[in-house]
Amino acid sequence: MGAGHAHALYLPGSSPVHRLPPQCKLVAVLGFVLLVVATPRERVWAFAGFALLLAAVALVARVPLATVARRVVIEVPFVAFAFLMPFFATGEKVAVLGLRLSEDGLWGAWNILAKGTLGVVASILLAATTEPRALLLGIERLRMPQLITQIATFMLRYGDVVAAELGRMKVARAARGFEARDLRATVVLARSVGALFLRSYERGERVHLAMLSRGYDGRMPLLHDVGATGAQWASAAALPLTAALVAAAAWMAP
Amino acid sequence: MTDVHVPDGFINAPVSLAAGAVAVAGVAVALRGARRELDDRTAPLAGLVAAFVFAAQMLNFPVASGTSGHLLGGALAAILVGPYTGVLCVAVVLLVQALLFADGGLTALGVNITVMGLVTVLVGYGVFRGLLRVLPRTRASVAGASFAAAVVSVPGSALVFTAIYAVGGTTEVPLGKVAAAMVGVHVLIGVGEALITAVTVSSVLAVRPDLVYGARGLVRQLELRTTPPTESASASGASA
Numbered sequence: 001m002g003a004g005h006a007h008a009l010y011l012p013g014s015s016p017v018h019r020l021p022p023q024c025k026l027v028a029v030l031g032f033v034l035l036v037v038a039t040p041r042e043r044v045w046a047f048a049g050f051a052l053l054l055a056a057v058a059l060v061a062r063v064p065l066a067t068v069a070r071r072v073v074i075e076v077p078f079v080a081f082a083f084l085m086p087f088f089a090t091g092e093k094v095a096v097l098g099l100r101l102s103e104d105g106l107w108g109a110w111n112i113l114a115k116g117t118l119g120v121v122a123s124i125l126l127a128a129t130t131e132p133r134a135l136l137l138g139i140e141r142l143r144m145p146q147l148i149t150q151i152a153t154f155m156l157r158y159g160d161v162v163a164a165e166l167g168r169m170k171v172a173r174a175a176r177g178f179e180a181r182d183l184r185a186t187v188v189l190a191r192s193v194g195a196l197f198l199r200s201y202e203r204g205e206r207v208h209l210a211m212l213s214r215g216y217d218g219r220m221p222l223l224h225d226v227g228a229t230g231a232q233w234a235s236a237a238a239l240p241l242t243a244a245l246v247a248a249a250a251w252m253a254p
Numbered sequence: 255m256t257d258v259h260v261p262d263g264f265i266n267a268p269v270s271l272a273a274g275a276v277a278v279a280g281v282a283v284a285l286r287g288a289r290r291e292l293d294d295r296t297a298p299l300a301g302l303v304a305a306f307v308f309a310a311q312m313l314n315f316p317v318a319s320g321t322s323g324h325l326l327g328g329a330l331a332a333i334l335v336g337p338y339t340g341v342l343c344v345a346v347v348l349l350v351q352a353l354l355f356a357d358g359g360l361t362a363l364g365v366n367i368t369v370m371g372l373v374t375v376l377v378g379y380g381v382f383r384g385l386l387r388v389l390p391r392t393r394a395s396v397a398g399a400s401f402a403a404a405v406v407s408v409p410g411s412a413l414v415f416t417a418i419y420a421v422g423g424t425t426e427v428p429l430g431k432v433a434a435a436m437v438g439v440h441v442l443i444g445v446g447e448a449l450i451t452a453v454t455v456s457s458v459l460a461v462r463p464d465l466v467y468g469a470r471g472l473v474r475q476l477e478l479r480t481t482p483p484t485e486s487a488s489a490s491g492a493s494a
Contacts, residue, residue: 112261112264148281157301193310195457
């Protein structure tokens, strides 16, 4: 891929987590998150256990916790929803600080906060330790149709190019005194979107011709293989297996 | 506000998996359809359109005093590049957002693709084609149908999300109230989405009518007019 790709989440490194093949990490994270989601929300200690596991992964991967914390902000809209739940949910009411809150709603808010945050942190660690292109090779290894990963590759490759075009249009609009104030501004913005679509589509046509002239026949050549050994699968499995122990304990606990 | 990327733990595990199966089936159908339409152009064209949807979602537009929304783009993509490629593009955008940007939970990816990809495209494109069947064949009616498609697709996807929440939600909330609130808020957002969609479609239609998939065969194509060269014209052409 060309220069100038600012992928906010990827942190280059050579930790053991960085070196694991992408498909192993993908399976591990997916297994982990599924286990988290399936754990009963009343077992608060189990979620502390999951959080510790993720902290251990972050430590091994040398991903600074501040980086993780900054990115967790993406959850905010749903956190707001979670905070509303105790007020709207039905069921038994309990008094907290003089407010009559729904007990089920409180548990629901906790459930979303805990599971959502664990899921986001797991995804952040995956994205921070795996190159974007490697992630796509990883899902291709996991039997994702190649056409999907090709589309995703093109989207990644040209995402910044298209976004930069949008940025230049924004500068051009600002230079002409445009400011988005109310609904009428959408007409101007929509014309930019239309122009952006034409530029993107026509770029797609040119890219296709360029590919044809280089011998494209519907498949992308495999430049480096990301095959995984049994040992690599085993070390990646450490996370979901430990999480499975925690989840099993949570299910079995009285 | 419009950011409805569902995180993990919002919908329980069985329903998340079921939505995942629906999403896989939908994307498989879209994959087959897109390949039939675009042949070996599928990857670069759908990839660039996905990049376009991704970039267009960054564009914030003012909704009401102080609040702003951003485009979902399902209906827009479906009208511009067709329902199959549209589903494919939105699904890929969501996949990349979940994998690379931690936006939307991995276990909720199925829910997200179903709600924001399949539903917006199916509802949006369905409304669009249905209206065009009865409206006169003009640019204005294509724009009007795009508006209606987008304005219905956003609350439609909110309604389907509420239905999924009703089956697999992790907390009991009064569903009637939630559905009313979700649809009410999303009608407002839908108007912004619809305005952008309609103006975008009609501005593309003005320049490259061949690129608006949904209006193929409806609006007269631009044609290349040539007049046979006369003796004097070809002579002046040669000297020029």
